[in-house]
Amino acid sequence: MKLRNLRQLAHKAPRLAGAALLAMMALKSHAMATDILERPASDGPQSCYLKDIADRALCGLVTVPENPAKPDGKQINIHYAVLPAIKPSFPGEAFLAIAGGPGQSAIDNAAGFNNMFRKVRQTRDILLIDQRGTGRSNLLACSDKGLDPLAIDDENADMIAETRKCLAAQDADISQYGSVTALGDFEAVRKALGYQKLHIYGVSYGSRMGQLYLRHYPEALATVTLDGVVPMQQSVLAIGEAIDRAVELMLKDCRENTACQARFPALADELAAVHSRLAQSPVDIGVNHPLTGEPQQFLLTRSKFAGVVRLALYSPTTRALLPLAIHEAAKGNYQSILGLYGMTLGSLDLASGMHNSVVCGEDMHRIDADLQQRLQQSYYGKLMLDGLQKACSVWQVPAMESNFAEAVDTKLPVLLLSGELDPATPPSWAEMAMAEMHNARHLVAPYSGHGIARESCASGIIAEFVSEGAVDTLETDCLQKDIRRGFYLNASTVEPLPVVTPLANKE
Numbered sequence: 001m002k003l004r005n006l007r008q009l010a011h012k013a014p015r016l017a018g019a020a021l022l023a024m025m026a027l028k029s030h031a032m033a034t035d036i037l038e039r040p041a042s043d044g045p046q047s048c049y050l051k052d053i054a055d056r057a058l059c060g061l062v063t064v065p066e067n068p069a070k071p072d073g074k075q076i077n078i079h080y081a082v083l084p085a086i087k088p089s090f091p092g093e094a095f096l097a098i099a100g101g102p103g104q105s106a107i108d109n110a111a112g113f114n115n116m117f118r119k120v121r122q123t124r125d126i127l128l129i130d131q132r133g134t135g136r137s138n139l140l141a142c143s144d145k146g147l148d149p150l151a152i153d154d155e156n157a158d159m160i161a162e163t164r165k166c167l168a169a170q171d172a173d174i175s176q177y178g179s180v181t182a183l184g185d186f187e188a189v190r191k192a193l194g195y196q197k198l199h200i201y202g203v204s205y206g207s208r209m210g211q212l213y214l215r216h217y218p219e220a221l222a223t224v225t226l227d228g229v230v231p232m233q234q235s236v237l238a239i240g241e242a243i244d245r246a247v248e249l250m251l252k253d254c255r256e257n258t259a260c261q262a263r264f265p266a267l268a269d270e271l272a273a274v275h276s277r278l279a280q281s282p283v284d285i286g287v288n289h290p291l292t293g294e295p296q297q298f299l300l301t302r303s304k305f306a307g308v309v310r311l312a313l314y315s316p317t318t319r320a321l322l323p324l325a326i327h328e329a330a331k332g333n334y335q336s337i338l339g340l341y342g343m344t345l346g347s348l349d350l351a352s353g354m355h356n357s358v359v360c361g362e363d364m365h366r367i368d369a370d371l372q373q374r375l376q377q378s379y380y381g382k383l384m385l386d387g388l389q390k391a392c393s394v395w396q397v398p399a400m401e402s403n404f405a406e407a408v409d410t411k412l413p414v415l416l417l418s419g420e421l422d423p424a425t426p427p428s429w430a431e432m433a434m435a436e437m438h439n440a441r442h443l444v445a446p447y448s449g450h451g452i453a454r455e456s457c458a459s460g461i462i463a464e465f466v467s468e469g470a471v472d473t474l475e476t477d478c479l480q481k482d483i484r485r486g487f488y489l490n491a492s493t494v495e496p497l498p499v500v501t502p503l504a505n506k507e
Helices: 001-010 109-116 159-168 180-194 206-218 236-255 258-263 266-279 302-312 320-330 336-344 352-362 369-375 377-396 427-436 458-468
Strands: 046-049 058-067 075-083 093-098 125-129 197-203 223-228 283-288 297-299 415-419 440-445
Touching: 058 109, 058 180, 058 258, 075 180, 093 180, 093 258, 109 125, 125 180, 159 352, 159 377, 180 206, 197 206, 197 283, 197 320, 206 223, 223 320, 236 258, 236 266, 236 302, 236 320, 236 352, 236 369, 236 377, 258 320, 266 302, 266 320, 297 302, 297 336, 302 336, 320 336, 352 377, 369 377, 415 427, 415 458, 427 440
Parallel strands: 093 125, 093 197, 197 223, 223 415, 415 440
Antiparallel strands: 046 058, 058 075, 075 125, 283 297
Protein backbone atom coordinates (compact mmCIF):
# COMPACT_ATOMS: atom_id res chain seq x y z
CA MET A 1 0.00 0.00 0.00
CA LYS A 2 1.33 3.47 -0.93
CA LEU A 3 2.25 5.87 1.87
CA ARG A 4 -0.33 8.34 0.51
CA ASN A 5 -3.13 5.78 0.84
CA LEU A 6 -1.99 4.88 4.34
CA ARG A 7 -2.16 8.54 5.32
CA GLN A 8 -5.77 8.61 4.18
CA LEU A 9 -6.50 5.48 6.23
CA ALA A 10 -4.91 7.03 9.29
CA HIS A 11 -7.02 10.19 9.01
CA LYS A 12 -10.26 8.20 8.69
CA ALA A 13 -9.59 6.31 11.94
CA PRO A 14 -11.68 7.11 15.04
CA ARG A 15 -10.00 9.56 17.43
CA LEU A 16 -9.11 8.66 21.02
CA ALA A 17 -9.29 10.99 24.01
CA GLY A 18 -6.32 12.82 25.47
CA ALA A 19 -2.60 13.34 24.76
CA ALA A 20 0.19 13.75 27.31
CA LEU A 21 3.12 16.13 27.27
CA LEU A 22 6.33 14.20 27.76
CA ALA A 23 9.21 15.59 29.75
CA MET A 24 12.40 16.23 27.78
CA MET A 25 14.11 13.10 29.02
CA ALA A 26 12.43 9.90 27.91
CA LEU A 27 10.17 8.35 30.52
CA LYS A 28 11.24 4.83 31.39
CA SER A 29 9.17 1.72 31.08
CA HIS A 30 11.00 -0.55 28.69
CA ALA A 31 7.96 -2.72 28.10
CA MET A 32 5.31 -0.20 27.09
CA ALA A 33 6.53 3.37 27.62
CA THR A 34 5.09 4.80 24.41
CA ASP A 35 4.83 1.47 22.72
CA ILE A 36 3.14 0.53 19.47
CA LEU A 37 -0.31 -0.72 20.39
CA GLU A 38 -0.99 -2.18 16.94
CA ARG A 39 2.20 -3.62 15.54
CA PRO A 40 2.89 -3.71 11.79
CA ALA A 41 2.15 -7.04 10.16
CA SER A 42 4.89 -6.61 7.56
CA ASP A 43 7.94 -4.50 6.90
CA GLY A 44 5.92 -1.90 4.98
CA PRO A 45 4.14 0.97 6.75
CA GLN A 46 0.96 -0.15 8.46
CA SER A 47 -1.70 1.72 10.38
CA CYS A 48 -0.96 1.65 14.13
CA TYR A 49 -1.63 3.41 17.41
CA LEU A 50 1.02 4.95 19.63
CA LYS A 51 0.33 5.32 23.32
CA ASP A 52 -0.97 8.75 24.39
CA ILE A 53 -1.56 9.92 20.81
CA ALA A 54 -5.21 10.31 19.89
CA ASP A 55 -5.10 9.44 16.18
CA ARG A 56 -3.53 6.68 14.18
CA ALA A 57 0.06 6.67 13.04
CA LEU A 58 1.91 4.63 10.44
CA CYS A 59 4.50 2.12 11.63
CA GLY A 60 7.02 0.06 9.75
CA LEU A 61 10.61 -1.06 9.45
CA VAL A 62 13.45 -1.31 7.00
CA THR A 63 15.96 -4.15 7.06
CA VAL A 64 19.62 -3.15 6.78
CA PRO A 65 22.95 -4.91 7.19
CA GLU A 66 24.36 -4.56 10.69
CA ASN A 67 27.74 -3.91 9.07
CA PRO A 68 27.32 -1.84 5.87
CA ALA A 69 30.66 -3.23 4.64
CA LYS A 70 29.11 -6.71 4.74
CA PRO A 71 25.79 -6.32 2.91
CA ASP A 72 25.21 -10.09 2.86
CA GLY A 73 25.97 -10.48 6.57
CA LYS A 74 23.72 -10.15 9.60
CA GLN A 75 20.61 -8.01 9.04
CA ILE A 76 18.82 -5.84 11.60
CA ASN A 77 15.44 -4.10 11.54
CA ILE A 78 15.18 -0.33 11.89
CA HIS A 79 11.73 0.64 13.14
CA TYR A 80 10.02 3.93 12.37
CA ALA A 81 6.70 5.68 12.96
CA VAL A 82 5.06 8.43 10.93
CA LEU A 83 2.61 10.91 12.44
CA PRO A 84 0.75 11.94 9.27
CA ALA A 85 0.27 15.61 8.48
CA ILE A 86 -3.21 16.93 9.27
CA LYS A 87 -3.31 18.55 5.84
CA PRO A 88 -0.59 16.88 3.75
CA SER A 89 0.36 19.97 1.75
CA PHE A 90 3.96 18.79 1.36
CA PRO A 91 3.83 15.01 0.76
CA GLY A 92 7.46 14.97 -0.35
CA GLU A 93 8.71 16.40 2.94
CA ALA A 94 8.91 15.11 6.52
CA PHE A 95 10.00 16.55 9.85
CA LEU A 96 12.48 14.07 11.33
CA ALA A 97 12.69 14.41 15.12
CA ILE A 98 15.86 12.80 16.49
CA ALA A 99 15.99 11.81 20.16
CA GLY A 100 18.79 12.48 22.63
CA GLY A 101 20.89 10.36 24.93
CA PRO A 102 22.70 8.83 23.21
CA GLY A 103 20.41 5.87 23.73
CA GLN A 104 16.86 7.23 23.77
CA SER A 105 14.05 5.87 21.62
CA ALA A 106 12.38 8.40 19.33
CA ILE A 107 9.19 6.33 19.15
CA ASP A 108 8.99 6.19 22.96
CA ASN A 109 9.04 10.00 22.82
CA ALA A 110 6.25 10.15 20.22
CA ALA A 111 3.68 11.83 22.48
CA GLY A 112 6.12 14.57 23.44
CA PHE A 113 7.20 15.24 19.86
CA ASN A 114 3.56 15.26 18.74
CA ASN A 115 2.69 17.82 21.38
CA MET A 116 5.69 20.07 20.74
CA PHE A 117 5.37 20.06 16.97
CA ARG A 118 1.62 20.15 16.45
CA LYS A 119 2.04 23.29 14.31
CA VAL A 120 4.60 21.56 12.08
CA ARG A 121 2.27 18.58 11.78
CA GLN A 122 -0.46 20.73 10.29
CA THR A 123 1.27 20.50 6.91
CA ARG A 124 4.10 17.96 7.20
CA ASP A 125 4.51 14.40 8.45
CA ILE A 126 6.52 13.91 11.62
CA LEU A 127 8.96 11.01 11.18
CA LEU A 128 10.37 9.14 14.18
CA ILE A 129 13.11 6.53 13.83
CA ASP A 130 14.41 4.29 16.59
CA GLN A 131 18.14 4.64 15.99
CA ARG A 132 19.97 1.32 15.79
CA GLY A 133 20.60 0.00 19.30
CA THR A 134 17.59 1.83 20.79
CA GLY A 135 13.91 1.08 21.27
CA ARG A 136 12.80 -1.57 18.80
CA SER A 137 15.84 -1.34 16.50
CA ASN A 138 18.03 -4.19 17.80
CA LEU A 139 18.13 -2.74 21.30
CA LEU A 140 21.51 -2.79 23.07
CA ALA A 141 20.46 -2.48 26.69
CA CYS A 142 21.88 -3.60 30.02
CA SER A 143 19.45 -5.28 32.36
CA ASP A 144 18.80 -3.67 35.74
CA LYS A 145 16.43 -6.42 36.81
CA GLY A 146 16.53 -7.02 40.53
CA LEU A 147 18.30 -3.74 41.30
CA ASP A 148 16.60 -1.46 43.83
CA PRO A 149 17.47 2.14 42.86
CA LEU A 150 16.67 3.37 46.38
CA ALA A 151 18.77 0.84 48.28
CA ILE A 152 21.62 0.26 45.82
CA ASP A 153 25.09 1.46 46.82
CA ASP A 154 25.98 2.95 43.46
CA GLU A 155 29.35 4.26 44.58
CA ASN A 156 30.64 0.78 45.39
CA ALA A 157 29.19 -0.95 42.34
CA ASP A 158 31.73 -2.82 40.20
CA MET A 159 31.38 -0.90 36.94
CA ILE A 160 33.80 -3.13 35.04
CA ALA A 161 32.06 -6.33 36.10
CA GLU A 162 28.63 -4.89 35.27
CA THR A 163 29.82 -3.74 31.86
CA ARG A 164 31.28 -7.17 31.12
CA LYS A 165 27.96 -8.73 32.05
CA CYS A 166 26.17 -6.33 29.73
CA LEU A 167 28.58 -6.98 26.88
CA ALA A 168 28.16 -10.74 27.22
CA ALA A 169 24.39 -10.33 26.84
CA GLN A 170 24.62 -8.56 23.47
CA ASP A 171 23.98 -10.40 20.22
CA ALA A 172 25.53 -7.68 18.13
CA ASP A 173 28.72 -6.31 16.65
CA ILE A 174 28.97 -3.37 19.05
CA SER A 175 31.38 -1.54 16.72
CA GLN A 176 28.51 -0.93 14.29
CA TYR A 177 26.27 1.20 16.51
CA GLY A 178 27.95 4.58 16.18
CA SER A 179 26.39 7.76 14.82
CA VAL A 180 27.66 7.67 11.23
CA THR A 181 26.50 4.09 10.65
CA ALA A 182 23.10 4.95 12.11
CA LEU A 183 22.86 7.90 9.74
CA GLY A 184 22.81 5.45 6.83
CA ASP A 185 19.77 3.78 8.39
CA PHE A 186 17.95 7.12 8.56
CA GLU A 187 18.61 7.61 4.87
CA ALA A 188 17.34 4.10 4.12
CA VAL A 189 14.07 4.96 5.89
CA ARG A 190 13.76 8.27 4.04
CA LYS A 191 14.20 6.59 0.68
CA ALA A 192 11.85 3.72 1.54
CA LEU A 193 9.11 6.22 2.40
CA GLY A 194 9.75 8.35 -0.67
CA TYR A 195 10.52 11.67 1.01
CA GLN A 196 12.56 14.05 -1.15
CA LYS A 197 13.47 16.43 1.68
CA LEU A 198 13.73 16.28 5.46
CA HIS A 199 13.45 19.02 8.04
CA ILE A 200 15.70 17.85 10.87
CA TYR A 201 15.11 18.51 14.56
CA GLY A 202 17.84 17.11 16.80
CA VAL A 203 17.74 17.58 20.56
CA SER A 204 20.81 17.11 22.79
CA TYR A 205 22.76 14.12 21.36
CA GLY A 206 20.29 14.30 18.45
CA SER A 207 21.97 17.60 17.52
CA ARG A 208 25.13 15.60 16.73
CA MET A 209 23.09 13.45 14.37
CA GLY A 210 21.69 16.62 12.79
CA GLN A 211 25.20 17.98 12.18
CA LEU A 212 26.32 14.67 10.69
CA TYR A 213 23.29 14.75 8.37
CA LEU A 214 24.43 18.19 7.20
CA ARG A 215 27.89 16.78 6.51
CA HIS A 216 27.01 13.50 4.82
CA TYR A 217 23.61 13.97 3.14
CA PRO A 218 23.03 17.71 2.59
CA GLU A 219 21.06 17.04 -0.59
CA ALA A 220 18.33 15.36 1.49
CA LEU A 221 17.78 18.35 3.79
CA ALA A 222 15.62 21.46 3.67
CA THR A 223 16.20 22.88 7.17
CA VAL A 224 18.01 21.79 10.34
CA THR A 225 17.14 22.76 13.93
CA LEU A 226 19.60 21.91 16.70
CA ASP A 227 18.18 22.24 20.24
CA GLY A 228 20.62 21.90 23.16
CA VAL A 229 23.64 21.70 20.90
CA VAL A 230 26.51 19.22 21.22
CA PRO A 231 29.23 20.61 18.90
CA MET A 232 31.18 18.21 16.76
CA GLN A 233 34.43 19.81 17.96
CA GLN A 234 33.90 18.86 21.60
CA SER A 235 33.80 15.64 23.55
CA VAL A 236 30.46 15.23 25.26
CA LEU A 237 32.36 14.56 28.48
CA ALA A 238 32.83 18.31 28.86
CA ILE A 239 29.29 18.19 30.27
CA GLY A 240 30.84 18.08 33.75
CA GLU A 241 31.80 21.74 33.41
CA ALA A 242 28.32 22.58 32.10
CA ILE A 243 26.73 21.08 35.21
CA ASP A 244 29.02 23.10 37.49
CA ARG A 245 28.03 26.25 35.59
CA ALA A 246 24.31 25.51 35.99
CA VAL A 247 24.68 24.87 39.73
CA GLU A 248 26.44 28.21 40.15
CA LEU A 249 23.69 29.97 38.18
CA MET A 250 21.05 28.47 40.48
CA LEU A 251 22.95 29.61 43.57
CA LYS A 252 23.43 33.07 42.03
CA ASP A 253 19.73 33.39 41.19
CA CYS A 254 18.78 32.55 44.76
CA ARG A 255 21.40 34.92 46.14
CA GLU A 256 20.11 37.78 43.98
CA ASN A 257 16.46 37.10 44.83
CA THR A 258 15.37 38.92 47.98
CA ALA A 259 12.96 36.26 49.27
CA CYS A 260 15.21 33.29 48.42
CA GLN A 261 18.28 34.93 49.92
CA ALA A 262 16.39 35.83 53.12
CA ARG A 263 15.08 32.27 53.49
CA PHE A 264 18.31 30.49 52.50
CA PRO A 265 21.15 32.93 53.27
CA ALA A 266 23.85 30.21 53.37
CA LEU A 267 22.67 28.01 50.48
CA ALA A 268 26.10 27.52 48.89
CA ASP A 269 27.60 26.54 52.24
CA GLU A 270 24.68 24.14 52.89
CA LEU A 271 25.18 22.49 49.49
CA ALA A 272 28.89 22.03 50.24
CA ALA A 273 28.07 20.66 53.71
CA VAL A 274 25.71 17.99 52.32
CA HIS A 275 28.34 16.94 49.78
CA SER A 276 30.98 16.74 52.52
CA ARG A 277 28.75 14.74 54.87
CA LEU A 278 27.76 12.21 52.21
CA ALA A 279 31.36 11.91 51.00
CA GLN A 280 32.28 10.68 54.46
CA SER A 281 29.38 8.25 54.74
CA PRO A 282 26.07 7.69 52.93
CA VAL A 283 22.82 8.14 54.83
CA ASP A 284 20.64 5.05 55.28
CA ILE A 285 17.08 5.92 56.29
CA GLY A 286 13.68 4.26 56.31
CA VAL A 287 11.22 5.91 53.89
CA ASN A 288 8.03 5.29 52.00
CA HIS A 289 8.81 4.60 48.36
CA PRO A 290 8.04 7.81 46.41
CA LEU A 291 6.15 5.89 43.70
CA THR A 292 4.54 2.96 45.52
CA GLY A 293 4.26 4.27 49.08
CA GLU A 294 5.67 1.01 50.44
CA PRO A 295 8.12 1.26 53.37
CA GLN A 296 11.76 0.52 52.52
CA GLN A 297 15.32 1.70 52.99
CA PHE A 298 16.80 4.65 51.12
CA LEU A 299 20.59 4.73 50.84
CA LEU A 300 21.53 8.28 49.89
CA THR A 301 25.07 8.41 48.55
CA ARG A 302 26.90 11.53 47.46
CA SER A 303 26.55 10.56 43.79
CA LYS A 304 22.77 10.04 44.15
CA PHE A 305 22.45 13.44 45.80
CA ALA A 306 24.56 15.06 43.07
CA GLY A 307 22.41 13.34 40.46
CA VAL A 308 19.24 14.74 42.03
CA VAL A 309 20.67 18.26 41.91
CA ARG A 310 21.84 17.81 38.33
CA LEU A 311 18.57 16.46 36.93
CA ALA A 312 16.47 19.02 38.81
CA LEU A 313 18.32 21.74 36.89
CA TYR A 314 16.94 20.54 33.55
CA SER A 315 13.52 22.12 34.07
CA PRO A 316 12.40 25.45 35.64
CA THR A 317 9.76 23.58 37.64
CA THR A 318 12.14 21.24 39.46
CA ARG A 319 14.90 23.87 39.61
CA ALA A 320 12.56 25.97 41.76
CA LEU A 321 12.53 23.20 44.39
CA LEU A 322 16.29 22.92 44.79
CA PRO A 323 17.06 25.62 47.40
CA LEU A 324 14.44 24.21 49.78
CA ALA A 325 15.56 20.61 49.17
CA ILE A 326 19.22 21.48 49.76
CA HIS A 327 18.40 23.50 52.89
CA GLU A 328 16.35 20.66 54.36
CA ALA A 329 19.05 18.11 53.53
CA ALA A 330 21.61 20.26 55.34
CA LYS A 331 19.38 19.99 58.43
CA GLY A 332 19.21 16.20 58.05
CA ASN A 333 15.75 16.05 56.48
CA TYR A 334 16.03 14.22 53.15
CA GLN A 335 12.34 13.97 52.29
CA SER A 336 12.52 16.64 49.58
CA ILE A 337 15.60 15.00 48.07
CA LEU A 338 13.76 11.70 48.08
CA GLY A 339 10.83 13.33 46.30
CA LEU A 340 13.07 14.73 43.59
CA TYR A 341 14.89 11.40 43.33
CA GLY A 342 11.54 9.66 42.91
CA MET A 343 10.78 11.94 39.97
CA THR A 344 13.94 10.70 38.25
CA LEU A 345 13.24 7.00 38.72
CA GLY A 346 12.83 5.61 35.25
CA SER A 347 13.17 9.03 33.62
CA LEU A 348 16.50 8.46 31.85
CA ASP A 349 15.78 5.29 29.95
CA LEU A 350 18.96 5.06 27.89
CA ALA A 351 19.97 1.97 25.96
CA SER A 352 23.25 1.60 27.84
CA GLY A 353 24.95 -0.57 25.23
CA MET A 354 24.22 1.82 22.39
CA HIS A 355 25.28 4.72 24.64
CA ASN A 356 28.61 2.98 25.25
CA SER A 357 29.16 2.29 21.55
CA VAL A 358 28.68 5.97 20.73
CA VAL A 359 30.58 7.60 23.60
CA CYS A 360 33.45 5.09 23.67
CA GLY A 361 34.00 5.40 19.93
CA GLU A 362 33.33 9.10 19.43
CA ASP A 363 34.22 10.93 22.65
CA MET A 364 36.61 9.13 25.01
CA HIS A 365 39.66 9.44 22.77
CA ARG A 366 39.09 13.21 22.45
CA ILE A 367 39.91 13.93 26.09
CA ASP A 368 43.21 15.78 25.88
CA ALA A 369 45.42 16.63 28.85
CA ASP A 370 43.81 20.04 29.35
CA LEU A 371 40.24 18.70 29.42
CA GLN A 372 41.28 15.81 31.65
CA GLN A 373 42.80 18.21 34.15
CA ARG A 374 39.64 20.35 34.17
CA LEU A 375 37.40 17.32 34.62
CA GLN A 376 39.49 16.09 37.54
CA GLN A 377 38.82 19.40 39.29
CA SER A 378 35.04 19.02 38.89
CA TYR A 379 33.09 16.54 41.00
CA TYR A 380 30.64 15.89 38.18
CA GLY A 381 33.37 15.78 35.55
CA LYS A 382 35.52 13.37 37.53
CA LEU A 383 32.55 11.13 38.36
CA MET A 384 31.52 10.80 34.71
CA LEU A 385 35.07 10.44 33.44
CA ASP A 386 35.92 7.67 35.91
CA GLY A 387 32.74 5.77 35.12
CA LEU A 388 33.13 5.96 31.36
CA GLN A 389 36.81 5.08 31.46
CA LYS A 390 35.90 1.87 33.24
CA ALA A 391 33.01 1.12 30.89
CA CYS A 392 35.04 1.84 27.76
CA SER A 393 37.92 -0.36 28.95
CA VAL A 394 35.46 -3.22 28.45
CA TRP A 395 33.28 -1.81 25.66
CA GLN A 396 36.09 -1.52 23.17
CA VAL A 397 35.12 -0.04 19.83
CA PRO A 398 37.35 1.68 17.24
CA ALA A 399 37.83 5.42 17.70
CA MET A 400 36.37 7.65 14.99
CA GLU A 401 38.86 9.35 12.69
CA SER A 402 40.00 12.86 13.58
CA ASN A 403 37.87 14.55 10.91
CA PHE A 404 34.78 13.39 12.78
CA ALA A 405 35.41 16.27 15.22
CA GLU A 406 35.68 18.99 12.59
CA ALA A 407 33.15 21.81 12.50
CA VAL A 408 30.38 21.23 9.96
CA ASP A 409 30.73 23.53 6.95
CA THR A 410 27.34 24.25 5.39
CA LYS A 411 25.30 26.92 3.63
CA LEU A 412 21.98 25.26 4.43
CA PRO A 413 19.68 27.11 6.86
CA VAL A 414 20.39 26.05 10.44
CA LEU A 415 18.59 27.21 13.58
CA LEU A 416 20.47 26.65 16.85
CA LEU A 417 18.62 26.87 20.18
CA SER A 418 20.02 27.14 23.71
CA GLY A 419 18.71 27.62 27.22
CA GLU A 420 20.79 30.01 29.32
CA LEU A 421 20.28 27.78 32.38
CA ASP A 422 21.07 24.52 30.56
CA PRO A 423 23.01 22.07 32.79
CA ALA A 424 24.13 19.94 29.84
CA THR A 425 24.71 22.02 26.69
CA PRO A 426 25.33 25.70 27.51
CA PRO A 427 24.95 28.44 24.87
CA SER A 428 28.71 28.55 24.25
CA TRP A 429 28.48 25.06 22.80
CA ALA A 430 26.09 26.24 20.08
CA GLU A 431 28.44 29.13 19.26
CA MET A 432 31.22 26.58 18.79
CA ALA A 433 29.05 24.39 16.58
CA MET A 434 28.12 27.20 14.18
CA ALA A 435 31.73 28.23 13.48
CA GLU A 436 31.49 27.13 9.81
CA MET A 437 27.73 27.39 9.34
CA HIS A 438 27.19 30.23 6.86
CA ASN A 439 23.41 30.48 7.04
CA ALA A 440 22.78 29.95 10.74
CA ARG A 441 21.16 31.76 13.65
CA HIS A 442 21.58 31.07 17.34
CA LEU A 443 18.73 31.88 19.75
CA VAL A 444 19.11 31.80 23.53
CA ALA A 445 16.10 31.50 25.84
CA PRO A 446 17.24 33.32 29.01
CA TYR A 447 14.98 31.44 31.45
CA SER A 448 15.07 27.95 29.94
CA GLY A 449 17.04 24.80 30.63
CA HIS A 450 17.82 21.86 28.36
CA GLY A 451 15.81 21.42 25.16
CA ILE A 452 13.87 24.65 24.88
CA ALA A 453 11.25 23.48 22.37
CA ARG A 454 9.36 21.75 25.17
CA GLU A 455 9.16 24.64 27.62
CA SER A 456 9.08 27.88 25.63
CA CYS A 457 7.64 29.34 22.46
CA ALA A 458 10.51 27.80 20.50
CA SER A 459 8.26 25.14 19.00
CA GLY A 460 6.34 27.89 17.22
CA ILE A 461 9.57 29.45 15.98
CA ILE A 462 10.63 26.06 14.64
CA ALA A 463 7.30 25.72 12.81
CA GLU A 464 7.86 29.14 11.23
CA PHE A 465 11.39 28.13 10.25
CA VAL A 466 10.15 24.93 8.61
CA SER A 467 7.48 26.88 6.73
CA GLU A 468 9.69 29.76 5.57
CA GLY A 469 13.05 28.00 5.26
CA ALA A 470 14.95 31.10 6.38
CA VAL A 471 16.54 32.06 9.70
CA ASP A 472 16.88 35.84 9.32
CA THR A 473 13.15 36.70 9.29
CA LEU A 474 12.01 34.64 12.28
CA GLU A 475 9.93 36.35 15.00
CA THR A 476 11.77 35.52 18.21
CA ASP A 477 10.75 38.13 20.83
CA CYS A 478 8.61 35.57 22.66
CA LEU A 479 11.75 33.78 23.87
CA GLN A 480 12.33 36.68 26.26
CA LYS A 481 9.15 35.82 28.18
CA ASP A 482 9.96 35.12 31.82
CA ILE A 483 8.95 31.48 32.41
CA ARG A 484 10.81 31.13 35.70
CA ARG A 485 9.05 29.47 38.61
CA GLY A 486 9.31 31.16 41.98
CA PHE A 487 11.73 29.39 44.31
CA TYR A 488 9.89 27.38 46.95
CA LEU A 489 10.39 28.91 50.39
CA ASN A 490 8.71 26.00 52.16
CA ALA A 491 6.57 23.03 51.21
CA SER A 492 3.67 25.19 50.01
CA THR A 493 4.93 28.74 49.41
CA VAL A 494 6.95 30.23 46.59
CA GLU A 495 8.72 33.55 46.44
CA PRO A 496 6.90 36.33 44.55
CA LEU A 497 7.28 36.21 40.80
CA PRO A 498 8.75 39.23 38.99
CA VAL A 499 6.37 41.79 37.53
CA VAL A 500 5.60 40.84 33.93
CA THR A 501 5.98 43.66 31.41
CA PRO A 502 3.97 43.91 28.16
CA LEU A 503 7.13 43.11 26.19
CA ALA A 504 7.69 39.94 28.19
CA ASN A 505 4.16 38.86 27.29
CA LYS A 506 4.67 39.37 23.62
CA GLU A 507 4.16 36.13 21.72
